Amino acid sequence: MTTSDQVGLKRVEVHVEGVLRGVGFRPFVHALARRLGLAGQVRDDVDGVHIEIEGARPRVAEFLTALERDAPALSEIERVTVVRAEPTGRRGFAIAAADPAGPRRAAVPADLATCDDCLRELADPADRRHRHPFVSCAGCGPRFTVVRAVPYDRPLTTMAGFAMCPDCVAEYHDPGDRRFHAPPICCPGCGPRLRLLDPGGGELPGDPVATAAALLRAGRIVAVKGLGGYQLA
Ligand SMILES: [Zn+2]
Ligand SMILES: [Zn+2]
Numbered sequence: 001m002t003t004s005d006q007v008g009l010k011r012v013e014v015h016v017e018g019v020l021r022g023v024g025f026r027p028f029v030h031a032l033a034r035r036l037g038l039a040g041q042v043r044d045d046v047d048g049v050h051i052e053i054e055g056a057r058p059r060v061a062e063f064l065t066a067l068e069r070d071a072p073a074l075s076e077i078e079r080v081t082v083v084r085a086e087p088t089g090r091r092g093f094a095i096a097a098a099d100p101a102g103p104r105r106a107a108v109p110a111d112l113a114t115c116d117d118c119l120r121e122l123a124d125p126a127d128r129r130h131r132h133p134f135v136s137c138a139g140c141g142p143r144f145t146v147v148r149a150v151p152y153d154r155p156l157t158t159m160a161g162f163a164m165c166p167d168c169v170a171e172y173h174d175p176g177d178r179r180f181h182a183p184p185i186c187c188p189g190c191g192p193r194l195r196l197l198d199p200g201g202g203e204l205p206g207d208p209v210a211t212a213a214a215l216l217r218a219g220r221i222v223a224v225k226g227l228g229g230y231q232l233a
Helices: 023-035 055-069 116-122 168-171 206-216
Strands: 009-019 040-045 048-055 076-083 091-098 223-226 229-232
Touching: 009 055, 023 040, 023 048, 023 055, 023 091, 048 055, 055 076
Parallel strands: 040 091
Antiparallel strands: 009 048, 009 076, 040 048, 223 229
């Protein structure tokens, strides 16, 4: 019997493969580990998600069961590999930075339709994203369309050019927030802006939505740029 067996500690390294980016998988792992009082870290990598987990033996077993059973609805786990490791006694659980090296074969999720929570914010005059056309969260919004390379993290998306405002930074780093580590996070203060262009590419003045509506009523055609392409109205 080893020392670690005697104190009832167990450490495992878990490699999860599948569609795990941009679906709230890392925040889910983080919350699960915290709830079970386990130490370790979760890291997104080019070949999937790597988790190191350490704690009381039954808790580690519970973690491994819940990892597949309670995974976010939009994630698709294809394979889970568990390797036993020596406990280190380190405390706390962290989301570690992605490692950009190695072969790039992590799956990128498809764009996801705006979720109910985001739609509520969109319609709420008291919300700071009221009528914000680019509202999204860890569970919805652009994915495949904005990805330039894997791993799917903000610096490797078309959102890289938009520096997050302090409010968005706070949401991005808050494990209790729905936008925790959501790469496309933005708000009216820091994200892309809605514009209405004439056929020559010149920007039309006024509220783009109101002007577009007026043009449509007048029988004109408006091309609406959406995720992955244009729609003709
Ligand atoms: Zn959402
Ligand atoms: Zn912002």
